[in-house]
Amino acid sequence: MVPLPVTITDVAREANVSRATVSRVISRKPITSEDVTGRVLAAIEKLGYQPNLVARSLRVQQSKIIGLIISDIQNPFYTGLVRAVEDTAYKNNFLVFLCNSDEDIEKEILYLKLMIAEKVAGVVITPTQERNNPSRMLLEAGVPVVAVDRSIKDLDVDSVVVDNYKVAYELVEHLIQDGHRQIAIVSGPSTITTSRERLEGYTQALSDHGLAVNPLFIRQGLPKEEFGYRAVRDMLELEQPPAALFLVNNLLTLGALRAIREKGLRIPDDIALVAFDDINWTSFVSPPLTVAVQPTYELGRRATELLINRINDPSIAIERQVISASVFIQKSCANHLLP
Amino acid sequence: MVPLPVTITDVAREANVSRATVSRVISRKPITSEDVTGRVLAAIEKLGYQPNLVARSLRVQQSKIIGLIISDIQNPFYTGLVRAVEDTAYKNNFLVFLCNSDEDIEKEILYLKLMIAEKVAGVVITPTQERNNPSRMLLEAGVPVVAVDRSIKDLDVDSVVVDNYKVAYELVEHLIQDGHRQIAIVSGPSTITTSRERLEGYTQALSDHGLAVNPLFIRQGLPKEEFGYRAVRDMLELEQPPAALFLVNNLLTLGALRAIREKGLRIPDDIALVAFDDINWTSFVSPPLTVAVQPTYELGRRATELLINRINDPSIAIERQVISASVFIQKSCANHLLP
DNA sequence: ATGAAAGCGCTAACAA
DNA sequence: TTGTTAGCGCTTTCAT
16 A cells, blocks of 8 residues: 555666666667667566656656646636647647636736746736736746736737637627617726726727717626616616627626516617527527637647747747637627517 | 845845744744744734745645636636635635636646646546546546546546436426426537436436337436527427426527417427536526536535545545435426316 | 764766 | 666755
């Protein structure tokens, strides 16, 4: 019951060679004779030797581990992204540390420090703040970083993002073209890249079409279900409630749907709705929602590839990739006032 | 741009003490004088020292990392579980390696070897196979294991599972009490604990109520959306199609819903349905489905606590915790043939 | 209460 | 082609 770990020394003794030679065989250095290679391999097999990666990491001063710091794995949006990171890491023989930061900058900092302490090879992160981001610590410690989904200002890192401004603009413009004038937005705080950019797309679309921006129709809060519910419920109580809603993410949309249902309103007859993010039950909601589906898997895949490329060659140029989201026009935004 | 890592030696020099003393201060050994402690702390602060956890792990022969091997993070069922594992690990100052095994035993083995090689403190796993499970390797290497959601036969490990047999029995019995006779099941392969137990609950409920078990009504395959779709589509083509369906997980249910909709059938008028797993869009499907909601977060939390307890004291008795799932009876199982 | 020294398992110079 | 040796950064005896 005392599991004595078999080390490289045991293998060396068993194969009658030095530890260095065993090491060479393991790392497939093409400088070992067939005879010796065979003996070592046999000894490894016989003893059931597993190399100690911790020792190797210490010695070579870098590990085959990448850190993934995201806001919340339970958000369906991030699930696909996480899966992509894991898949891509797996293909390249990396393991991944999963860390949930919960939009909490202190928690994010704590995890960043742990990533440095664990000497990870690199980090993929959805930064909580756009400005003054603590990821700077990583760079100072020489750990490559890739920002995904959200950007980091004034920090020279690779990033993979969606064209939030443009897509938001399109969604809102679509509502306008359907004849809507009273369009409200429910968004996250402007410290988050995506929230800020989507809000900008919204206001720009309104003013480009000569529509006034009504402050009562702009709600910003924690981008979670609860806030989506409260914001929409409140706005529906207004003297002049909005006729159309723009929800900037899936959780807010969930909350909005709850408020709308509670109020007994129907989509799109009583209120129109467009939103960011696929919600995998979209096709079961009637009518289907008009949404901008984000390529979450692609985001994660590209971010991880970027990171691994940089790990392999830190000198390559910083890259910023922008992917487009696909807008699916569906019935949820029709305007019943029009013919 | 060359980030020179500051080590314990640098701190020692700065504080004019030995490395041993710095180490003592860091690990809060209560045997350092106030004077020295202060100097060391100041030096750490000044130099921005971060301990190298890899070196520590090598030295103390164990890390503050746990491995999590699950079938697929993209399955909503596992998302809550993963989150719980991460939360609990975080509270206890552990990091977690996220590994997707994809029901692939080879991939599972590869990850298990990596966990051993990385010298993790313990592993939480949803084993792919009930029998002859490769987790044996972990135990032989002295790494504690906790099985969650599924069990491992003939291996002495802690586990946290749901009472699948009982819950399945209840769901099927409910259909029977609603007057259904032609009840089909779509399940996973019997090598997976949960699939086997739920199938057993199904057959037992049928025979306890004097109903024959129709082999045509038992479908087993990869527990994914695609198989759910194919299995239900095929059965609906039968001369004598089933009048009620029992889906043993969320993905299969998704597939079933697709097949049912494609066929133009309505629930429960044309076909009744009960299922395992919450599907977060349940409340938006009309009518709401009768489902057994599994306490996924609780599963993950308890499993991780069990694991950490065992890491702290390997001598404690093996524990098997069984949690109950909550059955939500909703309209999806009503029998239109009855008054 | 503190320091000196050894060693965790591995890899990489350097020698042979 | 192979072996010898040193050392990655840390903790922990054992002295003092």
